[in-house]
Amino acid sequence: MPTEPSTPRPNRPADQPADQPTHPPTPQPAxxxxxxxxxxxxxxxxxxxxxxxxxxxxxxxxxxxxxxxxxxxxxxxxxxxxxxxxxxxxxxxxxxxxxxxxxxxxxxxxxxxxxxxxxxxxxxxxxxxxxxxxxxxxxxxxxxxxxxxxxxxxxxxxxxxxxxxxxxxxxxxxxxxxxxxxxxxxxxxxxxxxxxxGAPGPRFTPQYPAERARGRGRAWYRGDCHLHTVHSDGRRKPEEVAAGARAAGLDFIVSTDHNTSSSHAAWGPLAGPDLLILPGEEITTRNGHWLALGLEPGQFVDWRYRSRDEEFPRFVRQVHRSGGLVVPAHPYCPYVACQWKFGYEQADGVEVWNGPWTYDDESAVDTWDGRLAVALREGRSWLPALGNSDAHSEPQAIGSPHNVVLAEDLTRDAVLDGLRAGRSWLAESSAVTLDLTVTGHGRRAGIGEELTVPADAPLDVRLTVSGVPGGTVRLLTDEGQMHQESLPAGGSGTVIWRTTASLAAYVRAEVRHPKADGTPGRGNSMGPDLPWGPMAALTNPIVLRTEAG
Missing domain, CATH: 2.60.120 (Jelly Rolls)
Structure with missing residues (x-):
């Protein structure tokens, strides 16, 4: 569908999408x-x-x-x-x-x-x-x-x-x-x-959202990058989505209606100093769905191709030329045409957590972690993880989960830069807070950053969590889970674990809720259910590198 725009911003026609329905939506399934x-x-x-x-x-x-x-x-x-x-x-x-x-x-x-x-x-x-x-x-x-x-x-x-x-x-x-x-x-x-x-009537005037909101400078900002409205298969109007985002404590959202840009023109009056709204689209092909995040207002991305057609790279280039991100969505979703078949070589991230935690999310995280280890071993860039609600209608919760992104300010480019770099972690709600750092040899790194130290220099991994009563903390490296610890009933605690760059190529954290039977869960379970409770928070890695010589 889209032509391939180049930076700076392309000219856009004034006659663009409507923001008010002329027909009521029909009842919708989950x-x-x-x-x-x-x-x-x-x-x-x-x-x-x-x-x-x-x-x-x-x-x-x-x-x-x-x-x-x-x-x-x-x-x-x-x-x-x-x-x-x-x-x-x-x-x-x-x-x-x-x-x-x-x-x-x-x-x-x-x-x-x-x-x-x-x-x-x-x-x-x-x-x-x-x-x-x-x-x-x-x-x-x-x-x-x-x-x-x-x-x-x-x-x-x-x-x-x-x-x-x-x-x-x-x-x-x-x-x-x-x-x-x-x-x-x-x-x-x-x-x-x-x-x-009859007479053609007045020209439609789109109301696109601003690319900047009132931020806090360099800070952690919360945002849901996968949301639907009545402009595709959702039942919420854009104003209801914006209100839901504010109620969920979000700083930004991305509009991702299926295969259309029509909602872009509705968001202008609904954004504000407290909420940044980025245009986007969910491109739903027969070989998987992907998110185009941070599109130019009014920009449309075509979806009428399969993996064998070799057209996907063309539309990746279109999104990249506009400064946006390409993110495969729910790659292990078990339904027809949802499994991802285009590969990850041209992606900017991958949605490993989509809505309430399920088996397909577990598979997505496992695959992402395996690719992470291979990429670092081969000296290639690694793919950041994202988590989004994919909310369509009640009772699906906007912002559950969402991304917490370290950005220079609350602007389109700064948020996209933070997501692209993996300076982010995933939270089930704004009630969950988390901080992960690695320190050693007089140096320090946080989520999405690299720490280069002598191979055997002691490194302290420190994770501080709140908002997960009775939760289980897992610290994982390229060798798998290396440390597990339970949080107290109040849900807050600090975990410290020591390693070296010779033993770990990266470290990342997961925080899980207790399992349904109240147990914390253990790895290597051969039982019929998930070995762990539902995810409460998940971080991108801190990469550990050894000094040459």
Whole structure:
């Protein structure tokens, strides 16, 4: 979808996304159910309508002709067709838009025939491209709602959330269907496109958020980098998300609606001296989801590709040129199309903790830790860990978990720099505080930093924690867990452990809640449940290096 912007900031059209819904959102399943049932989409296959569908019937339903000089009546076009199993990831339905159209309204539906247990049923997403075309990364994108809405509209002045207000120019537009899953019987679709004529209306004025809030200088700032609103598959309005972030004690958030930039224009009045809001997007492909954090306001990132298409690097470059970060999201999420298949070589971090702690988070942390050890052994840069709520609606808690980032100030660039460098730790809530340092040979380093000392110089690892009653502290290195200690019932304590750079390439900390049975948990468990209780806090590493000679 996106063109590849370069720094400094690109010029942006004034006609950009709307911030108020024109249709109420339909009821929504839980967050992880959404990942399973069809919001993600993937690889672009530019096939014509006839080749893609096998059958397409277009039936216009025009009203009586307008008198000379009068506004023409609404015109409705009905598109139907059949998609067999094995259809392309995207099917483009052309719609000819004449002069004088002020609004395009679309509604759709599809059949859901019964299928045997364990067999995927029909699930089909929808979006639209304007007369500028459907090219991957091109300028024609005008909106996407996945499977969350059955109807939408857009005009010069406003649009349904997920869609971009702007000129309704004459030419060939395309409604795009994303047959996310197709039953063995195939999928019958029915799309109605209504063209409403009249004066174009006022130009939409986006209200983008500022890139700076009132900070505390160099300090630790808390922020959730994965949040959804009514602009994709969330049920919270942007103002509700902003209020929830303030209530959670956050200093910043990143807006990451699926496959659209439409919410960017809504955040301006909702940010403030106490809350920095960064535009972003969750790019949901058929081979995994990734977060584009800190995008240019209004910038859109395309999602219509698979790993085998080798298009992912192109969009990584786009995000990097704007100064943003690329972060694979919930890489071990067990639902269709969520597992990460693009590799980590071009990523700036990885989301190892997504919402309430689960088995897939445990797997993500284990894999991240293994890659960390290999990267340091091979002299390569290591990948920072992030944790985010991925909150969509009540009762999913905004800020649980979130990132605590050491930044020079509360600005877009400073926060992104802190995340990129790994000067951050992950907390389940603002009630948890933590400080991890390593000192020795007259030197000191903190989270995300390096300490270079003689190989056998004694090093004191000091971890101070509060807010985790009865929790278990784990100190881990490239050899695994090296120290475990319980916190008192009050939840606060300090743990000190000694090592050397010859024995540890890095040290990081985890703070766990007690297990459900009240025990602290132990490693190497062969039992059916997790060996540890839920995560309360997790740090990025302090890297230990030995002096040459």
């Amino acid at each position: 967050r992880r159910d959404l990942l399973r049932t069809g919001l993600a989409t993937g690889a672009a296959t530019a096939l014509g309508l006839a080749a893609a569908t096998g059958r397409a019937d277009a039936a216009p339903a025009d009203g009586p002709a307008a008198a000379p000089g009068a506004t023409p009546p609404d015109r409705t076009l009905t598109l139907t067709g059949h998609l067999p199993t094995g259809s392309p990831d995207f099917v483009y339905l052309p719609v000819e838009v004449p002069e004088g159209v002020r609004e395009i309204a679309v509604s759709y539906g599809y059949d859901k025939p019964p299928v045997p247990a364990g067999t995927p049923g029909n699930s089909c997403d929808i979006g639209i491209f304007d007369e500028r075309g459907t090219d991957l990364g091109g300028p024609g994108f005008r909106g996407w709602s996945g499977g969350f809405r059955t109807e939408f509209s857009l005009s010069r002045a406003a649009a349904t959330p997920g869609y971009l207000p702007g000129p309704v120019n004459p030419g060939t537009w395309h409604v795009v269907l994303g047959p996310y899953q197709v039953a063995p019987q195939g999928l019958e679709y029915h799309v109605e496109v209504t063209l409403r004529f």
